[in-house]
Every structure is written in C-alpha cells, then in structure tokens.
Amino acid sequence: MEFDLESQPEIVQTIAGYALQGWELALTWLLSPAAWSQFALLIVAYLAAVVITRRLRPALARLLDPGDSDTVLAKARRFVAQFLPLVLPLMAYVLTGIGESVVRSIFDSGAVIAFGKRVFLFLAVRAMVRDIISDPFLKLLGRYILIPIAALYALALLGPVATRLEATVVPLGNLSFNLLWLLQFLAVGGVIFWLGQWSNSQSSTFIQRQEEMRPSLRQLVAKSVEFLIFGVAFLVLMNIMGINLSALAVLGGAIGVGLGFGLQKIASNFISGVILLVEGQATVGDYVELDGGEAGTIVKMTARAAILETYDGRWIVVPNEDFITTRVVNYSDSGSANRYEAPFSVSYNTDINAVPDIINTAVSKLDFVLDTPEGPDCELVGFGDSGIDFAVEYWVNGIDDGKNKYKSHVLFAIWNALKEHDIEIPYPHRVVEMKGELRTTPL
Incomplete structure (x- = not known):
C-alpha cells in the first residue's frame, strides 16, 4: 500500500520519511544473522549485568554506609551511595561495549548492539532523574531536557533533530536566534544559576557560622558573596553562549538612567541597606522602634527593606532609608x-x-x-x-x-x-457631705 504524501505538510513528510527508514532498518535486522546474534548478545549482557548487580550492589551499599558519622569522608560516601541505582544500566552498558568489539571483529557490523548500548545509557539517565536527583529544579531540567535528549540519542535522531532546530531561525527585531541556541541557553543558564544558588547557600551557611564576626558584618559579607557569585555566573553564561558583552553597554546605560530618574527610592534603599550593614547600628535580632511608630524585632534584612516582627506575630516591611533618615530607638544595640x-x-x-x-x-x-x-x-x-x-x-x-x-x-x-506586711492598696472612693435638714415625704 502506497500513500501520496506530496500534498501533506513538510513535517508530515519528514516524519513519514523517518518512519520508512526505521521500517527498512527493522526488516534488515530481522533478516540478518549478524543482527540476531547481536540481539542474543544484548540479552546475555543484560542478564549478566543483573547477576553481577545482585551481588555487587549490597557489597557496595555496606562499603559506602557511613553510619551516624558526620565527617567530610562520611558525607562523600553518602553522596556516592546515591548513585547505586545506576549500577545495573551502567554494568549492562559496559558488558555490551565489550560484546560490541567482539561482534565487530567477527561480522564487521555492530549497529544492533550499538543501539542496545544507547538504550542502556538512556535507562541510566532515566534512573538518575527518577531516583537520584532530588532538587526540584534539577529534576525539572532532567525530566524535560535530559531524558528527551537521551531518548533522541538512543534512537540515533539527536543529530537530525539538532540540525533541524539549528535551521529554524526566530527573528526578533534586528536580532535573530535559532531554536537550538535557545534550548542550549535555557539549559546551560538553568544549570549555571542553580550552581550559583547552591554555592551561595553553602557560603552563606559558612559565613553565618563565624560567630566572631558582628551579625551586621556577616550579613554584609553574605550579600557581597551573593552578588559576586551571581555576577560571575552571568558573565560565564554570556561567555559560553557567545554573547558579546560590549553589546550590553547600551542596556547598562539605560538601566543607569532608569536608576537615576525612575528608581531613586530603590537605589536609596539599597545604599541605605549597605550603610546599615557596614555600621551595624541595626541588625537581625535587634528590637527597634522608629519615629513612625513601627516597632518590632528585625527578622530579616534585604537589599530594599528590613522586616520587623511585632509581638503579635505581624510582619512590618520598613524601607532601609527610614533607618538612616529618621530617629531609631534600638533597645538591643547597647546590650541585652x-x-x-x-x-x-x-x-x-x-x-x-x-x-x-x-x-x-x-x-x-x-x-x-x-x-x-x-x-x-x-x-x-x-x-x-x-x-x-x-x-x-x-x-x-x-x-x-x-x-x-x-x-x-x-x-x-x-x-x-x-x-x-498588711499594707493597704488604695482604691478610689468619695465622701459625700449633705447640708441642710433631710426631709422625707410621707407615702
């Protein structure tokens, strides 16, 4: 049965072409003794991997179990132990690779077993996303980017799909970019900024543990490190994606003008926050009272404002500028x-x-x-x-x-x-003096 696809859209013709190539390849494999031998070798490699994994994985689990220890080595062992679900697919991948070299030396062909290797690699990627990655953002990237890429690689379609995406150009005014570049930008940018967020969390935890530093100084150092980390992450991303940083000069000038005219309060609050952190006149944990009547314990200081928590549990957001331009009573500054x-x-x-x-x-x-x-x-x-x-x-x-x-x-x-001591606590009372004769009226 033949179908006339000339009147169909180009994408339908492309899909039909790939489907026809797959069907012809499947028929070739079904009629080839070399393909059958490779299928058999794939099954043997998988069964051997299952047997080896059943013996190897419990031993590795016991070896990597640190117990209740919290040392650096124990943390490293716990980290490595998370990858135990990958033992089976990777073992099958290794055994299949060994078999591929043997098959190619005998039949001078290894397309089937190479396809099996890619499938085992896909299973390893799927297991990593499903069982190992716990961070919600990384799991999202793995589910919608890493697994589809592994699936395309397993089907040997990664190259054609990448070529198609690269050929699809999206115009944006005087600029233009292809879909492959956009997907790479989103994936690489997401990973880089996740690494920046993780690095910032680790550095902030380390800085907060330095009790010999004043709380305000710890806050200032933590904020400085945060800006530094994300600034470096931004520059690295721009460099990886090949974006000329000089092209951002006009954008930076526009932002500067916006800060000068429309964002004066934001800039003022930001600078006031830096002054507060440097001078340490008010920091997290202090109980303060402002001229406007706001009073509470500072629970958080951001780049724009400080958050006060009142005794009844309400949060008050006070701009940093108010701490600089108005009178502030700090009940905790001179001591507890x-x-x-x-x-x-x-x-x-x-x-x-x-x-x-x-x-x-x-x-x-x-x-x-x-x-x-x-x-x-x-x-x-x-x-x-x-x-x-x-x-x-x-x-x-x-x-x-x-x-x-x-x-x-x-x-x-x-x-x-x-x-x-029998001391009386008084209460208000009045003595009423009536002058003149008291007359009563008979009923």
Whole structure:
C-alpha cells in the first residue's frame, strides 16, 4: 500500500520519511544473522549485568554506609551511595561495549548492539532523574531536557533533530536566534544559576557560622558573596553562549538612567541597606522602634527593606532609608539589658519610709531581675487623690513582651509583699457631705 504524501505538510513528510527508514532498518535486522546474534548478545549482557548487580550492589551499599558519622569522608560516601541505582544500566552498558568489539571483529557490523548500548545509557539517565536527583529544579531540567535528549540519542535522531532546530531561525527585531541556541541557553543558564544558588547557600551557611564576626558584618559579607557569585555566573553564561558583552553597554546605560530618574527610592534603599550593614547600628535580632511608630524585632534584612516582627506575630516591611533618615530607638544595640518600671500605690495610713526596702527586697528575689547595672530601685513618685504613688525600676535581660512578660511577675511580687506586711492598696472612693435638714415625704 502506497500513500501520496506530496500534498501533506513538510513535517508530515519528514516524519513519514523517518518512519520508512526505521521500517527498512527493522526488516534488515530481522533478516540478518549478524543482527540476531547481536540481539542474543544484548540479552546475555543484560542478564549478566543483573547477576553481577545482585551481588555487587549490597557489597557496595555496606562499603559506602557511613553510619551516624558526620565527617567530610562520611558525607562523600553518602553522596556516592546515591548513585547505586545506576549500577545495573551502567554494568549492562559496559558488558555490551565489550560484546560490541567482539561482534565487530567477527561480522564487521555492530549497529544492533550499538543501539542496545544507547538504550542502556538512556535507562541510566532515566534512573538518575527518577531516583537520584532530588532538587526540584534539577529534576525539572532532567525530566524535560535530559531524558528527551537521551531518548533522541538512543534512537540515533539527536543529530537530525539538532540540525533541524539549528535551521529554524526566530527573528526578533534586528536580532535573530535559532531554536537550538535557545534550548542550549535555557539549559546551560538553568544549570549555571542553580550552581550559583547552591554555592551561595553553602557560603552563606559558612559565613553565618563565624560567630566572631558582628551579625551586621556577616550579613554584609553574605550579600557581597551573593552578588559576586551571581555576577560571575552571568558573565560565564554570556561567555559560553557567545554573547558579546560590549553589546550590553547600551542596556547598562539605560538601566543607569532608569536608576537615576525612575528608581531613586530603590537605589536609596539599597545604599541605605549597605550603610546599615557596614555600621551595624541595626541588625537581625535587634528590637527597634522608629519615629513612625513601627516597632518590632528585625527578622530579616534585604537589599530594599528590613522586616520587623511585632509581638503579635505581624510582619512590618520598613524601607532601609527610614533607618538612616529618621530617629531609631534600638533597645538591643547597647546590650541585652533594659530597664523597666512598675507603678503602684499605697494607702495614706502607710509608713512610707518602710515601703522601698520591702519592695526592693521582694523584686530582687525574682530570678530575671538583674543586680547590674543596678538592682531594683523603689522611688516615691507623688501623692495621688486616693493614695501615695510609688514606682519600682528594675533591669532585665531582653525586651519586655508588650510590657507584660516581666512586669506582670513584678506586680505579683509587689502585691504579695504589700499583703504580707498588711499594707493597704488604695482604691478610689468619695465622701459625700449633705447640708441642710433631710426631709422625707410621707407615702
């Protein structure tokens, strides 16, 4: 049966041509004794690989098992152990390669066994993507780029497909590029920037472990290393893909003009962030309060803004410029000790000379109250309408959680101490004086 494909689109004719070539090749293999011998050799090589793998893989697993050790050598052994699923297809590939040399010396032909080698290599790539790669981005690249490339290579179609993609040119204004270049750019760029992200994560972890450095300096070094890594990754990508960096000069000038006019705030916040990291006036972990009323603990500092976490769990994004141009109160900058005050009142019938010693003794017994820079200090504040007003000042480590974390315990201690010494805590009351005769109206 013959089909007239002249009226069909070019791609249909191309596919039909490849299908016809495959059919003719299959018929040639089916009628060739050399092809049958190569098929048999492929089966023998695979079965031999299965037998060897069943004995070799458990031994390798025991050899590479580091137990609970966390040394550099143990990490290397764990890394190598991840590749054990590749033992079977690679062993079959090696045995098939040995058989190919034998077949070619006998029959002067090895097309079938070469096809088997490519299939085993495809199975190795598939096992690596499915069982070994765990990173989501790399798994995505493997699933949609690496496996299709391996499949085309196994079918001996990688060359023709690459030629076809290279011949397909996409115009873009004054520029143009082919589809093969675009796919290479996406794949290489993805791998390079993933390596940059991984390198940045490792370097950031190492820098954060350097406790002898100030937190702000660690942040600055980590950010500098991040910019350096991705800058180098960008330059490497441009060089690999053959892009002339001088062509980016116009783009860089346009970006500079944009920063000068339309992105002034972003540039100002970026420079303010660098100043903050260099001077260390505010860093991650500090509790700060700004003129605008924003207050909280700095949990993250980015290139544009700092993120404050309030005591009720809300996050406030504060531009870095606000830390430079406005007044900022840093409760953690001069040390972790902070002073607070707890007010109270006693009755006018109280011997007020004894109150300071009673309260100072009671508050000093609390385990969170510090003796330095100063112990509890009870002071007379004034004479109120209902009682005599006092306040006790005390120092603690850290920040009072909404003025309740420490103050509540201090007020409990004051109450118990006053009750223990029979000191009355006043409450508002009024005396009503009635002048004149009180008259009652009979019912």
